[in-house]
Amino acid sequence: MNLELRKSxxxxxxxxxxxxxxxxxxxxxxxxxxxxxxxERQVERLQQAFDYIGSQKRRxxxxxxxxxxxPLDYVLKADFLREIKEMHDNFRQINDKLDKLMEKLLLx
Numbered sequence: 001m002n003l004e005l006r007k008s009x010x011x012x013x014x015x016x017x018x019x020x021x022x023x024x025x026x027x028x029x030x031x032x033x034x035x036x037x038x039x040e041r042q043v044e045r046l047q048q049a050f051d052y053i054g055s056q057k058r059r060x061x062x063x064x065x066x067x068x069x070x071p072l073d074y075v076l077k078a079d080f081l082r083e084i085k086e087m088h089d090n091f092r093q094i095n096d097k098l099d100k101l102m103e104k105l106l107l108x
Contacts, residue, residue, distance in 0.1 A: 075083075
């Protein structure tokens, strides 16, 4: 009798087989759905990181352009004062020349 009980436990009917297969299929599809969602989130995070890196690269490019233009847009104070002094000297020479011309015109 003990042997017959063991045989009946291991004998599986078609309804139990169908339930088992359904459980396996649902577990596989549920697992693949979860894995798919996780992969989608990772792809979204990677895309956001890629966009952020691209925006930072554009910022760095803008800063490099500004740094490269600095000698054209900005001047050191010493250079500025030297240029102003040269302009002042040039205006003094022009003024002296004009004074000499005025003297010549007035004396004639």
